[in-house]
Amino acid sequence: MSHNKSLRVAAAAVALAMAGTTGFAMAAQVPAGVKLAAKQELTRNTGSEPESLDPVLAESVPANTITADLFEGLTATDSFGKVMPGVAESWKQTSPTTWVFKLRKNAKWSDGSAVTASDFVYGWQRFVEPKTASPYASTYGIFIQNGKEITEGKKPASSLGVKAVDKYTLEVQTPYPVPFMPSLVANTQLAPLPKATIDKFGKDWTKPGKMVSNGAFALKDWQVNSKVVVEKNPQYWDLKNVQLAKITYLPIEDHNADVKLYESGENDWVLELPSGTYDKYKAQYPKEIRNAPFLGLRYYSLNNKDPLLKDVRVRKALSMVIDRDILAKKVTADGQAPAYSAIVAGTAGADVTSYDWAKWPMAKRVEEAKKLLAQAGVQPGTKLKFAYNTSDYHKKMAIFAASEWKSKLGLNTELESLEFKVLLKKRHDADYQIARNGWVADYNDATTFLALVQCDNDQNDNKNCNAKAEALIKQGSDTTDQAKRKQLFTQAVKMIMDDYPMIPLLQYTAPRLVKSYVGGYGKNPMDRYRGKDLYIIQH
Amino acid sequence: MWSYTFRRVLATIPTLLAVITVCYLLLHLTPGGPFDGERKVSAAVLANLQAKYHLDLPLWQQYLYYIKSLLQGDLGASFRYADWSVNDLVGKALPVSAAIGGGAIVISLFIGVALGIVAALRQNSLIDYFVMLLGNIGGAFPSFVLGPVLVMVFAIGLEWLPAGGWDDFSLRYMVLPIALLVFINISTIGRVMRGSMIEVLGSNFIRTARAKGLPMRTIVLRHALKPALMPVVSVIGPLAISSITAAVVTETVFGLPGLGKLIVNGAANRDYTLVLGLVVLVTVITVVLNLLVDLAYALLDPKIRY
Numbered sequence A: 001m002s003h004n005k006s007l008r009v010a011a012a013a014v015a016l017a018m019a020g021t022t023g024f025a026m027a028a029q030v031p032a033g034v035k036l037a038a039k040q041e042l043t044r045n046t047g048s049e050p051e052s053l054d055p056v057l058a059e060s061v062p063a064n065t066i067t068a069d070l071f072e073g074l075t076a077t078d079s080f081g082k083v084m085p086g087v088a089e090s091w092k093q094t095s096p097t098t099w100v101f102k103l104r105k106n107a108k109w110s111d112g113s114a115v116t117a118s119d120f121v122y123g124w125q126r127f128v129e130p131k132t133a134s135p136y137a138s139t140y141g142i143f144i145q146n147g148k149e150i151t152e153g154k155k156p157a158s159s160l161g162v163k164a165v166d167k168y169t170l171e172v173q174t175p176y177p178v179p180f181m182p183s184l185v186a187n188t189q190l191a192p193l194p195k196a197t198i199d200k201f202g203k204d205w206t207k208p209g210k211m212v213s214n215g216a217f218a219l220k221d222w223q224v225n226s227k228v229v230v231e232k233n234p235q236y237w238d239l240k241n242v243q244l245a246k247i248t249y250l251p252i253e254d255h256n257a258d259v260k261l262y263e264s265g266e267n268d269w270v271l272e273l274p275s276g277t278y279d280k281y282k283a284q285y286p287k288e289i290r291n292a293p294f295l296g297l298r299y300y301s302l303n304n305k306d307p308l309l310k311d312v313r314v315r316k317a318l319s320m321v322i323d324r325d326i327l328a329k330k331v332t333a334d335g336q337a338p339a340y341s342a343i344v345a346g347t348a349g350a351d352v353t354s355y356d357w358a359k360w361p362m363a364k365r366v367e368e369a370k371k372l373l374a375q376a377g378v379q380p381g382t383k384l385k386f387a388y389n390t391s392d393y394h395k396k397m398a399i400f401a402a403s404e405w406k407s408k409l410g411l412n413t414e415l416e417s418l419e420f421k422v423l424l425k426k427r428h429d430a431d432y433q434i435a436r437n438g439w440v441a442d443y444n445d446a447t448t449f450l451a452l453v454q455c456d457n458d459q460n461d462n463k464n465c466n467a468k469a470e471a472l473i474k475q476g477s478d479t480t481d482q483a484k485r486k487q488l489f490t491q492a493v494k495m496i497m498d499d500y501p502m503i504p505l506l507q508y509t510a511p512r513l514v515k516s517y518v519g520g521y522g523k524n525p526m527d528r529y530r531g532k533d534l535y536i537i538q539h
Numbered sequence B: 001m002w003s004y005t006f007r008r009v010l011a012t013i014p015t016l017l018a019v020i021t022v023c024y025l026l027l028h029l030t031p032g033g034p035f036d037g038e039r040k041v042s043a044a045v046l047a048n049l050q051a052k053y054h055l056d057l058p059l060w061q062q063y064l065y066y067i068k069s070l071l072q073g074d075l076g077a078s079f080r081y082a083d084w085s086v087n088d089l090v091g092k093a094l095p096v097s098a099a100i101g102g103g104a105i106v107i108s109l110f111i112g113v114a115l116g117i118v119a120a121l122r123q124n125s126l127i128d129y130f131v132m133l134l135g136n137i138g139g140a141f142p143s144f145v146l147g148p149v150l151v152m153v154f155a156i157g158l159e160w161l162p163a164g165g166w167d168d169f170s171l172r173y174m175v176l177p178i179a180l181l182v183f184i185n186i187s188t189i190g191r192v193m194r195g196s197m198i199e200v201l202g203s204n205f206i207r208t209a210r211a212k213g214l215p216m217r218t219i220v221l222r223h224a225l226k227p228a229l230m231p232v233v234s235v236i237g238p239l240a241i242s243s244i245t246a247a248v249v250t251e252t253v254f255g256l257p258g259l260g261k262l263i264v265n266g267a268a269n270r271d272y273t274l275v276l277g278l279v280v281l282v283t284v285i286t287v288v289l290n291l292l293v294d295l296a297y298a299l300l301d302p303k304i305r306y
Helices: A061-070 A117-128 A137-143 A147-151 A195-206 A255-263 A278-284 A312-320 A324-332 A362-376 A392-409 A420-428 A446-450 A467-478 A482-497 B002-029 B043-052 B059-071 B086-121 B126-140 B143-157 B171-201 B204-211 B216-245 B248-254 B259-268 B272-300
Strands: A041-045 A075-077 A083-085 A088-095 A098-103 A162-166 A169-173 A217-223 A227-232 A246-250 A293-302 A383-389 A412-418 A434-440 A502-509
Touching: A061 A217, A061 A227, A061 A246, A083 A088, A117 A137, A117 A147, A117 A162, A117 A169, A117 A195, A137 A147, A137 B043, A147 B043, A255 B143, A255 B248, A293 A446, A312 A362, A312 A392, A312 A502, A324 A392, A324 A502, A362 A392, A383 A392, A383 A420, A392 A412, A392 A434, A412 A420, A420 A434, A434 A502, A446 A482, A467 A482, B002 B059, B002 B272, B059 B272, B086 B126, B086 B171, B086 B216, B086 B259, B086 B272, B126 B171, B143 B171, B143 B248, B171 B216, B171 B248, B204 B216, B216 B259, B216 B272, B248 B259, B259 B272
Parallel strands: A041 A246, A383 A412, A383 A434
Antiparallel strands: A075 A083, A088 A098, A098 A169, A162 A169, A217 A227, A227 A246, A293 A434, A293 A502
């Protein structure tokens, strides 16, 4: 996400003592009575080959999953998504735009040297530098003072708002209040980095035998397109709470092959079940099926500049008649919940909004939608063009939506199945009418979802803009009063959603199989599970 | 023959250049770029990424830059896999594909030829029907059906072999993928061999051999085998190329880190350098195998001279 206009800090500097002190229990503690297996080894599928094991270059699920085990930032999130201390023991917001993190003195790199505040300064500067070309630089970098300008090449990396006050104190300046800072710095893109190792080996520093890392695990083996293996890092500061001795990550892309490996005992963790098999596997493996909602939204982008769709009444009619309950229960049938807002349940910083008509009987919704179309002068038989990327899952949903529009409104939909990159290009260039879309939160705050519907945001494929709502968002971003911020954001979302810029459909869940002997698997709203929190139960 | 081989190798250079140029242009014409993702990168990040991979230069300069590094044996940096060069990626995938595809071709050649001979000798007998049925199954069932069946039986049911994966050329992981490719390849080889053998056995020089009273074994092995192998040699080239470089389905079913998977992912990710590197490799393999096939003709047929 990106804030396009610079946000001023509220004049009234209110020193906040919110959030941040420690005293939490550490993660990965095995409940009393649970007997651990002698062999603490886990094999999990991460879905594809990681594009890099350099934390600042990590972008995909596999790269983020593996680097989160290899590296630890100031904070970390546990299996329930709760922010835990990482390298930082405690933190405090000392002014609306200043955060101070106190680092623990026993945090070490895998080569035994101490992790210090300057390792964070180096890592963060490297993260936003243009020559690193990190894909996430514009996503997280903008929350650090001068981060945006550095990525744009307008300022030197040394001007980044992060400073080592002393060896174990890190001070972070933000361009505007960032209340979710403790959650943000859990991302491995903001982990400390080993300067000496990177200087010595260059691009090859992420290879086994060369990599120095500070997480609970250290890199042992990396066979491209085959597996990545990590082992417990004996130098890790919280070693006593790390149970797993070894984790093997598989890059299996084919969902069926993933399940086959699981059934033959070579994989403990199916990343994603094949489309349409949830009920079958739920019945077959009742103790192993796991399915929790996470912060992700399936939606259809409506091109708000399209001649037909620029009329809000048409957009509203299209959204109203899609029966999300049937879509969730009968079509996708994998435990997802209907969505009526750009914000999904569990998101911090804003409430989930909805539409009045969501509770109406369908007949009334159809009647109203027909009226709206008539008012807009749209005749039955009008043609819609819907683009999606080739996949059974998306196809199933698209056919359902098209049949809803046809049977309830008499509109004809031409379905266009595109290769993924072609769809992305068309979506980003607004060269479409209706397009499949989806978004998974980068951090747990409403701003990650607001990006989808904000004026001129890079992530806004709908090309909608509500100036009044934008003003509210800016006001909310500037305030240090969390309740006020939440209220302003919620109000803004409601206002934007009443413009019907897009059609929210479902909140993502992660239907997967995980062996019953894998302990520590919680319901994580970010769907991130660190090896540190997992263990193998005797079986 | 040596001058023929030398001329053929020399002719590879313009072929290679033409293939690279066409592929280069096609890749750049394809909509969607290497850095288009579900999360759109900001204009600044895109500019940084393009500068890092020289995509900010005019297309002809990028092309010359690529050709220059190619001449130095450098296939460039992968756009997708930032920690590896294309040389690294190809270097790791090629031995896997060569082991699986090459192994499968050698085994299927022996089995296919043997089955073809048996079927030809016992034409229209039960053995013949059985061989043809086997061949038709291998030919009619796609590998994405046969592969999972093999997994169900041998990995999940009998638990003899792993369902997939790869572990440093460990034989256990190679058996099922090789078996799948063999099954598919013998259907072609067996049928071609059968037809060709029947034809050869009906020819005049075989009748003469029979009339001389030569035992059938000698007739088949010494006189009929060589000419009957000619059509098999013709199909073995393309079969070997597809088994080594394009066994995408087999690699997907068994999760193998081979070339086919790299090509498909490279194309899907718009990893220009990776795709080009693989195209260069596949072209070289194709040229070499075709040359070997042509040289094999000369060995099998005394009438052919280069």
